[in-house]
Amino acid sequence: xxxxxxxxxxxxxxxxxxxxxxxxxxxxxxxxxxxxxxxxxxxxxxxxxxxxxxxxxxxxxxxxxxxxxxxxxxxxxxxxxxxxxxxxxxxxxxxxxxxxxxxxxxxxxxxxxxxxxxxxxxxxxxxxxxxxxxxxxxxxxxxxxxxxxxxxxxxxxxxxxxxxxxxxxxxxxxxxxxxxxxxxxxxxxxxxxxxxxxxxxxxxxxxxxxxxxxxxxxxxxxxxxxxxxxxxxxxxxxxxxxxxxxxxxxxxxxxxxxxxxxxxxxxxxxxxxxxxxxxxxxxxxxxxxxxxxxxxxxxxxxxxxxxxx
Amino acid sequence: xxxxxxxxxxxxxxxxxxxxxxxxxxxxxxxxxxxxxxxxxxxxxxxxxxxxxxxxxxxxxxxxxxxxxxxxxxxxxxxxxxxxxxxxxxxxxxxxxxxxxxxxxxxxxxxxxxxxxxxxxxxxxxxxxxxxxxxxxxxxxxxxxxxxxxxxxxxxxxxxxxxxxxxxxxxxxxxxxxxxxxxxxxxxxxxxxxxxxxxxxxxxxxxxxxxxxxxxxxxxxxxxxxxxxxxxxxxxxxxxxxxxxxxxxxxxxxxxxxxxxxxxxxxxxxxxxxxxxxxxxxxxxxxxxxxxxxxxxxxxxxxxxxxxxxxxxxxxxxxxxxxxxxxxxxxxxxxxxxxxxxxxxxxxxxxxxxxxxxxxxxxxxxxxxxxxxxxxxxxxxxxxxxxxxxxxxxxxxxxxxxxxxxxxxxxxxxxxxxxxxxxxxxxxxxxxxxxxxxxxxxxxxxxxxxxxxxxxxxxxxxxxxxxxxxxxxxxxxxxxxxxxxxxxxxxxxxx
Numbered sequence: 014x015x016x017x018x019x020x021x022x023x024x025x026x027x028x029x030x031x032x033x034x035x036x037x038x039x040x041x042x043x044x045x046x047x048x049x050x051x052x053x054x055x056x057x058x059x060x061x062x063x064x065x066x067x068x069x070x071x072x073x074x075x076x077x078x079x080x081x082x083x084x085x086x087x088x089x090x091x092x093x094x095x096x097x098x099x100x101x102x103x104x105x106x107x108x109x110x111x112x113x114x115x116x117x118x119x120x121x122x123x124x125x126x127x128x129x130x131x132x133x134x135x136x137x138x139x140x141x142x143x144x145x146x147x148x149x150x151x152x153x154x155x156x157x158x159x160x161x162x163x164x165x166x167x168x169x170x171x172x173x174x175x176x177x178x179x180x181x182x183x184x185x186x187x188x189x190x191x192x193x194x195x196x197x198x199x200x201x202x203x204x205x206x207x208x209x210x211x212x213x214x215x216x217x218x219x220x221x222x223x224x225x226x227x228x229x230x231x232x233x234x235x236x237x238x239x240x241x242x243x244x245x246x247x248x249x250x251x252x253x254x255x256x257x258x259x260x261x262x263x264x265x266x267x268x269x270x271x272x273x274x275x276x277x278x279x280x281x282x283x284x285x286x287x288x289x290x291x292x293x294x295x296x297x298x299x300x301x302x303x304x305x306x307x308x309x310x311x312x313x314x315x316x317x318x319x320x321x322x
Numbered sequence: 323x324x325x326x327x328x329x330x331x332x333x334x335x336x337x338x339x340x341x342x343x344x345x346x347x348x349x350x351x352x353x354x355x356x357x358x359x360x361x362x363x364x365x366x367x368x369x370x371x372x373x374x375x376x377x378x379x380x381x382x383x384x385x386x387x388x389x390x391x392x393x394x395x396x397x398x399x400x401x402x403x404x405x406x407x408x409x410x411x412x413x414x415x416x417x418x419x420x421x422x423x424x425x426x427x428x429x430x431x432x433x434x435x436x437x438x439x440x441x442x443x444x445x446x447x448x449x450x451x452x453x454x455x456x457x458x459x460x461x462x463x464x465x466x467x468x469x470x471x472x473x474x475x476x477x478x479x480x481x482x483x484x485x486x487x488x489x490x491x492x493x494x495x496x497x498x499x500x501x502x503x504x505x506x507x508x509x510x511x512x513x514x515x516x517x518x519x520x521x522x523x524x525x526x527x528x529x530x531x532x533x534x535x536x537x538x539x540x541x542x543x544x545x546x547x548x549x550x551x552x553x554x555x556x557x558x559x560x561x562x563x564x565x566x567x568x569x570x571x572x573x574x575x576x577x578x579x580x581x582x583x584x585x586x587x588x589x590x591x592x593x594x595x596x597x598x599x600x601x602x603x604x605x606x607x608x609x610x611x612x613x614x615x616x617x618x619x620x621x622x623x624x625x626x627x628x629x630x631x632x633x634x635x636x637x638x639x640x641x642x643x644x645x646x647x648x649x650x651x652x653x654x655x656x657x658x659x660x661x662x663x664x665x666x667x668x669x670x671x672x673x674x675x676x677x678x679x680x681x682x683x684x685x686x687x688x689x690x691x692x693x694x695x696x697x698x699x700x701x702x703x704x705x706x707x708x709x710x711x712x713x714x715x716x717x718x719x720x721x722x723x724x725x726x727x728x729x730x731x732x733x734x735x736x737x738x739x740x741x742x743x744x745x746x747x748x749x750x751x752x753x754x755x756x757x758x759x760x761x762x763x764x765x766x767x768x769x770x771x772x773x774x775x776x777x778x779x780x781x782x783x784x785x786x787x788x789x790x791x792x793x794x795x796x797x798x799x800x801x802x803x804x805x806x807x808x809x810x811x812x813x814x815x816x817x
Binding site: 043044045048049050051052057058059060064066067068095096097098103106107110162165166169170173176177178180181188264265266267269273274280282 | 330361363366368369439442444445446447448450495496511512513514528530531532533535536539540543545645677695697698700701702704735736737
């Protein structure tokens with residue numbers, strides 16, 4: 014297990030370093046100048062030059078990259094070009110909101126997808142199956158930028174149950190979590206149905222039924238455990254996506270998360286903030302994927318045994 | 323497995339509470355804005371939202387009247403010589419929000435800080451005419467210039483900051499302390515800024531809601547009390563029909579135009595540019611696309627600006643004249659003009675560009691419309707990689723913009739003459755205007771210059787976009803400013 018963790022850590026460091034280099038270079042290669050964006054159209058050339066010098070943007074790209082890596086090695090993410098605030102503070106402000114939304118959306122997705130997927134698999138070919146998959150098709154077909162405003166219109170404006178947007182208490186979390194969760198649930202429920210169907214055809218399931226176990230136990234205890242592996246992979250990846258910031262949902266609901274910060278920083282060409290955000294997102298992916306692999310071991314002893322050898 | 327589901331359900335209910343969500347303010351007046359302020363230090367603020375909030379937090383020496391003439395704010399002034407201005411505090415005892423008196427030492431410290439290259443203020447070059455700042459006494463301060471500048475008082479619009487905090491590197495960007503009508507309360511998260519109006523202790527919350535539809539829905543549901551600008555015309559029309567909403571509109575000064583590359587074989591042809599001007603039906607665009615929320619423009623400065631020209635005659639929609647001019651430009655025997663038109667990827671700008679494309683097509687000009695993300699688009703425009711583009715000038719108050727945009731010495735990187743417009747007469751009029759020592763004399767030359775530019779069309783002027791303010795019925799007393807600032811909140815109230 015320790016050997017496994019070390020190999021993951023080494024590859025993670027390599028991935029993160031690669032992402033860091035790529036993002037730095039790509040950001041500086043795309044057209045657009047942070048100084049121009051900051052000062053606006055009517056700025057004076059001397060102002061632009063002075064600001065470029067003050068921000069260190071007049072240095073050769075390699076020098077800037079070297080400085081950036083040097084600071085990064087000391088865990089110094091630097092300051093925002095725009096607000097002059099330490100980027101760590103900015104990230105720390107956003108992470109709780111993003112984590113809160115990501116976890117809630119994931120829970121909503123699981124709560125919808127598992128019963129729906131199991132129902133569709135157990136009642137395969139019936140109206141239940143068709144209805145469940147129909148609902149999931151609708152869920153996956155409606156993009157979040159449409160789902161968000163529809164939910165706002167119905168539940169905020171007509172029914173008055175939840176606030177339209179913002180992060181003002183628990184109630185404000187419901188609609189964004191539902192928007193994100195339902196889209197994810199649609200994909201997840203199809204995955205649960207497919208893998209469960211496959212598992213239900215296995216010999217050991219027939220054995221379990223022959224032993225006289227109830228259908229509930231067969232499905233939930235025996236079949237589900239094996240059917241979960243690919244679902245967990247998908248969940249891990251989706252959680253990574255969510256923790257990286259669900260940009261559209263965050264914008265629609267004015268949710269002060271990482272996605273909004275990343276997009277706004279890209280638009281302003283606030284290089285250090287974009288770099289820090291992407292670094293954090295890649296780090297999140299690596300951590301979530303490593304955790305997913307560990308959960309594999311917990312769910313399937315065979316994976317653990319292979320890892321131990 | 324069902325137990326796992328129950329656990330997840332419980333986590334969904336309890337989790338957010340454990341993670342800590344804040345309760346909303348209920349007695350505050352909530353103002354919906356499209357983008358959050360970024361930096362509340364006036365030495366560094368460059369974005370519109372920060373500048374508008376800073377006007378509420380800090381006082382400036384000088385402000386502008388309706389004709390964009392400089393008027394006293396914190397101080398009145400006297401030009402002792404063309405290079406020597408004396409400013410005198412008007413108010414008997416101005417105070418900062420921490421109770422300290424505002425004196426000329428604070429004014430000097432603020433401007434010294436902006437002028438200090440180590441501060442790296444983006445506004446530094448705007449004050450390169452200042453030679454020295456000299457305190458006469460607690461209430462009088464002199465500015466010595468290195469060259470005459472009749473527009474100088476109007477440049478002193480940086481918010482005054484307390485000298486004693488400037489030396490201690492106080493973080494004004496997040497904890498501003500000024501002497502304006504509002505004081506800072508809290509900034510719990512990026513998109514929620516709380517201020518308090520000093521005269522009645524009314525709390526205000528500025529809430530950033532980027533999506534215009536969501537901003538309107540929040541207004542309808544009462545989650546915000548008011549909002550200003552940045553709404554597409556269909557939402558404006560929708561709001562106008564709502565009983566619980568008051569909508570007010572007032573003329574603005576943001577100038578939208580079509581710009582041309584004067585070095586290009588096609589767009590460098592005056593007859594083609596005139597054909598474009600006559601082919602456009604600006605009134606129809608304003609009425610049907612912009613929801614009547616704009617005023618046709620003939621020049622960069624509005625006609626009621628002190629340096630504006632109210633006698634300019636517009637290019638009225640005349641497709642026949644446009645076709646004739648196209649022929650004169652050399653497009654004969656069924657040959658159609660081909661122009662590449664660049665615009666940003668903003669959906670509203672693309673919609674406007676599509677209408678312009680259609681109108682030009684009707685007279686024989688084929689427009690290849692290309693939209694790009696802002697950074698790429700702006701990069702292309704600055705580098706002169708365009709035939710035709712549309713953009714707006716926002717917040718222009720002084721006529722020195724003409725040198726920056728149309729003088730032949732101000733081709734990038736020296737200025738914003740991006741179309742490489744080079745015209746001896748225009749250069750001479752700009753130089754002559756700036757050589758005059760009085761504003762009325764300058765205005766005379768600028769009026770001539772604007773007539774000349776309208777005739778030569780380095781820009782085809784389109785319109786000045788109106789400002790819009792929508793509020794719930796119980797909100798009263800707000801007045802819209804010409805430049806779209808938020809000063810209306812000084813008097814707004816909930817009845």
